[in-house]
Amino acid sequence: MMKEILSGNEAIARGAFEAGCLVASGYPGTPSTEILENTVQYADIDSSWAPNEKVALEVAIGASFGGARALCTMKHVGVNVAADPLFTLSYTGVNGGLVLIAADDPGMHSSQNEQDSRNYAKAAKIPMLEPADSEECKEFTRLAFEMSEQYDTPVIVRTGTRISHSKSVVEFGERITTLPIPKLVKNAAKLVMLPGNARVRHPLVEARMLKLSEDGVTMPINKIDIRNKKIGIITSGVCYNYLREVLPEASTLKLGMVHPLPYDLISKFADQVDQLYVLEELDPFIEEQVKGMGIAVRGKDLFSLCGELTPGIIHDAFYRTGLFPDLKSPFENAASDTKLPQRPPNMCPGCPHRGVFYALNKLKAYVTGDIGCYTLGFLPPLSAMDTCVCMGASIGMATGVTKVVSDEEKKKVVAVIGDSTFLHTGINGLMDMVYNQSPATVVILDNRITAMTGRQDNPASGFTLMDSPTVAIDFPMLCKSIGVKNIRVVNPFDLDETERVLNEEMNRSETSVIITNKPCVLVKREGVFQKEPPYTVSEEKCTGCRACLKIGCPAIEWRTSKDDVKKGKAHIDALLCTGCDVCRQLCKFEAIGGVN
Amino acid sequence: MSADQITNILLVGVGGQGIVLASEILSETCMLAGFDVKKNEVHGMSQRGGSVVSHVRYGKEVFSPIVPEGEGDILFGFELMETCRALSYLKPQGSVIANDLQIPPPSVLMGKELYPQNLSEIIKSHSADYILVDGQGLAMKAGNVKAANTVLLGAVSKKMNIEEDYWLKAIEKMVPSKAVDVNKSAFLLGRGI
Numbered sequence: 001m002m003k004e005i006l007s008g009n010e011a012i013a014r015g016a017f018e019a020g021c022l023v024a025s026g027y028p029g030t031p032s033t034e035i036l037e038n039t040v041q042y043a044d045i046d047s048s049w050a051p052n053e054k055v056a057l058e059v060a061i062g063a064s065f066g067g068a069r070a071l072c073t074m075k076h077v078g079v080n081v082a083a084d085p086l087f088t089l090s091y092t093g094v095n096g097g098l099v100l101i102a103a104d105d106p107g108m109h110s111s112q113n114e115q116d117s118r119n120y121a122k123a124a125k126i127p128m129l130e131p132a133d134s135e136e137c138k139e140f141t142r143l144a145f146e147m148s149e150q151y152d153t154p155v156i157v158r159t160g161t162r163i164s165h166s167k168s169v170v171e172f173g174e175r176i177t178t179l180p181i182p183k184l185v186k187n188a189a190k191l192v193m194l195p196g197n198a199r200v201r202h203p204l205v206e207a208r209m210l211k212l213s214e215d216g217v218t219m220p221i222n223k224i225d226i227r228n229k230k231i232g233i234i235t236s237g238v239c240y241n242y243l244r245e246v247l248p249e250a251s252t253l254k255l256g257m258v259h260p261l262p263y264d265l266i267s268k269f270a271d272q273v274d275q276l277y278v279l280e281e282l283d284p285f286i287e288e289q290v291k292g293m294g295i296a297v298r299g300k301d302l303f304s305l306c307g308e309l310t311p312g313i314i315h316d317a318f319y320r321t322g323l324f325p326d327l328k329s330p331f332e333n334a335a336s337d338t339k340l341p342q343r344p345p346n347m348c349p350g351c352p353h354r355g356v357f358y359a360l361n362k363l364k365a366y367v368t369g370d371i372g373c374y375t376l377g378f379l380p381p382l383s384a385m386d387t388c389v390c391m392g393a394s395i396g397m398a399t400g401v402t403k404v405v406s407d408e409e410k411k412k413v414v415a416v417i418g419d420s421t422f423l424h425t426g427i428n429g430l431m432d433m434v435y436n437q438s439p440a441t442v443v444i445l446d447n448r449i450t451a452m453t454g455r456q457d458n459p460a461s462g463f464t465l466m467d468s469p470t471v472a473i474d475f476p477m478l479c480k481s482i483g484v485k486n487i488r489v490v491n492p493f494d495l496d497e498t499e500r501v502l503n504e505e506m507n508r509s510e511t512s513v514i515i516t517n518k519p520c521v522l523v524k525r526e527g528v529f530q531k532e533p534p535y536t537v538s539e540e541k542c543t544g545c546r547a548c549l550k551i552g553c554p555a556i557e558w559r560t561s562k563d564d565v566k567k568g569k570a571h572i573d574a575l576l577c578t579g580c581d582v583c584r585q586l587c588k589f590e591a592i593g594g595v596n
Numbered sequence: 597m598s599a600d601q602i603t604n605i606l607l608v609g610v611g612g613q614g615i616v617l618a619s620e621i622l623s624e625t626c627m628l629a630g631f632d633v634k635k636n637e638v639h640g641m642s643q644r645g646g647s648v649v650s651h652v653r654y655g656k657e658v659f660s661p662i663v664p665e666g667e668g669d670i671l672f673g674f675e676l677m678e679t680c681r682a683l684s685y686l687k688p689q690g691s692v693i694a695n696d697l698q699i700p701p702p703s704v705l706m707g708k709e710l711y712p713q714n715l716s717e718i719i720k721s722h723s724a725d726y727i728l729v730d731g732q733g734l735a736m737k738a739g740n741v742k743a744a745n746t747v748l749l750g751a752v753s754k755k756m757n758i759e760e761d762y763w764l765k766a767i768e769k770m771v772p773s774k775a776v777d778v779n780k781s782a783f784l785l786g787r788g789i
């Protein structure tokens with residue numbers, strides 16, 4: 001069979017394909033996004049982006065009830081959004097297998113929190129598998145579909161940043177072709193969760209979880225390897241692979257199923273080793289249950305509840321116990337004395353968000369923010385975002401703030417939200433704002449795409465994940481139908497217009513919505529973004545006043561003549577400049593202009 | 597210990613420089629040569645012009661996808677300051693192959709700080725085996741500035757005990773067909789340094 005180097009996400013897509021999956025639905029979110037971007041290559045799978053994770057899961061539920069195997073993907077915080085259907089899906093169970101991928105982000109490489117998804121498996125009473133590399137991503141996804149049907153339950157596969165984005169060798173298998181053909185089958189007692197029916201289902205859920213825990217004892221994915229009997233470590237996922245290199249002699253119980261735990265297997269392992277440890281990132285999920293069994297175990301007394309674990313951190317923690325004389329002393333980081341300028345992420349040259357934040361900063365607005373590339377508007381020199389909690393929160397927070405502050409301060413409150421985020425969970429917030437008559441201003445930064453997560457289409461882009469043309473949401477019309485009376489569309493590259501319109505709407509004592517109309521520079525589809533010829537700075541006219549540096553464009557460089565940072569002139573990198581014209585408007589000396 | 601037989605490589609630079617493709621060619625080469633290989637890099641925020649670190653590890657059997665600090669055999673830098681930032685990953689006997697390129701970070705662009713001028717000295721003080729490559733210049737010679745990464749890859753390949761053929765096969769597989777020839781000659785130019 002063919003072998004390829006695949007990322008965890010590519011391998012999950014492959015696993016779904018081999019499992020005969022027919023429908024894949026999700027919402028982008030790092031580190032889960034590339035799963036659906038890879039199911040798309042398999043014509044047999046209907047892959048689609050939903051506007052949010054709740055809808056994505058509901059689509060997968062429908063497909064499962066219709067008899068198909070269905071995959072649903074999201075990042076860890078997406079599960080919060082999908083939690084409502086998820087908890088009751090646990091009661092209905094499935095028809096075709098349903099697998100939910102929850103991608104955690106320990107260390108918060110690109111997330112607003114580092115919640116541990118295993119708690120969802122426990123709270124919703126759903127089995128959860130945790131692969132340790134790409135090969136397991138593929139195999140566990142296949143297995144999850146089988147288990148889903150065998151135990152009549154959704155199955156969650158938990159990945160993390162280091163699993164989803166690591167690549168390793170995967171061996172390909174064939175796609176299953178013997179699954180039943182989907183069709184409508186009525187089964188109200190199982191699928192209509194009214195109290196009477198749900199009361200019947202709940203005991204079945206509890207029985208299922210007990211059975212899974214018992215069966216987990218003999219599942220090949222839960223595996224004891226006895227090496228040195230002095231040390232026994234229960235672990236799962238990427239930590240298992242770190243451990244194999246840090247303490248290759250330690251005995252291990254590697255859990256492929258992290259919920260429910262195979263209690264009898266854990267007892268058996270504990271009996272065979274002298275000192276038992278649990279190695280797990282984030283919460284003491286396994287440790288607390290082992291302690292609950294009355295077994296002595298160490299875990300979070302050695303490892304932090306915060307951040308990701310690395311081979312280095314694991315090594316140092318075991319070293320510090322003094323119980324592992326073979327471990328060499330912790331690595332001394334001699335190179336870290338050198339202080340280097342930081343390199344934070346930045347909005348791209350030509351990004352249409354930049355001008356809006358420049359204006360908001362100038363107007364001293366109180367900006368309730370949201371999540372997307374525009375969250376970078378928080379960073380200097382734009383420094384124009386005051387809150388950021390979760391997707392869609394900007395609008396509700398703006399309504400809330402205007403309920404409590406003085407009339408003068410109310411005028412400063414502006415919610416800023418991207419197109420994808422507005423469609424995700426912003427619309428409900430806007431309904432509330434209009435319904436309950438908040439005077440706040442909402443800016444929808446419509447760049448036609450879900451940029452932050454890597455340019456995914458959304459219901460306003462006019463194309464589907466499978467690249468077919470479709471209806472594009474009309475934002476002004478949508479806002480109008482909700483009841484917004486003041487709707488303005490602005491060109492965010494026109495700084496005067498943007499500032500003037502913002503100022504007018506902020507001063508209005510009614511809800512208003514301002515929509516920007518320029519596309520993301522990263523959109524590849526023809527006819528959406530057009531690069532203009534690059535601008536240049538006239539050396540004679542540039543006085544070195546630094547006004548153009550206030551927008552933080554990566555294409556503009558402060559060139560110092562000697563070693564004095566303070567004296568210099570602006571220079572535009574012709575390769576990076578998109579000709580958006582914003583810097584020209586800031587130059588009082590007409591030193592910046594288009595070519596010729 | 598199995599970790600002893602593993603070669604650890606770090607590819608570092610700035611988001612948008614093509615580090616991911618280079619690390620993909622590297623991993624593919626290792627697999628074709630019959631090794632087990634794992635690699636990791638974090639996508640997401642860092643791709644908006646932030647620092648990028650890609651880890652590649654190969655050997656008989658590789659468990660962890662990330663290189664522990666202080667264990668890197670080869671530090672492959674696409675940009676000078678980022679090369680310097682990643683020095684803590686390097687073993688005392690490790691090699692550094694760095695592109696002679698400076699990309700100013702936001703604070704330098706905005707005139708708040710100067711781009712550090714003593715980077716090569718710092719790198720030298722950490723590694724006796726340091727090669728600075730004019731990636732862009734050599735790529736121009738090969739026929740396309742955009743092939744700078746492949747020139748660098750050629751220079752790195754000399755530090756790895758893998759036959760030339762596997763490298764060329766990996767390039768053929770990973771690079772778009774019309775760019776294969778340019779990239780092959782870029783690779784050989786780098787390998788000849």
Ligand SMILES: Cc1ncc(C[n+]2csc(CCOP(=O)(O)OP(=O)(O)O)c2C)c(N)n1
Binds near residue numbers: 417452
């Ligand atoms: C519940 C949830 N799902 C997904 C994400 C990941 N995520 C962060 S920002 C974003 C979308 C940003 O798109 P948009 O609002 O259009 O702004 P842009 O990045 O294009 O400026 C997504 C999907 C998240 N943080 N939370």
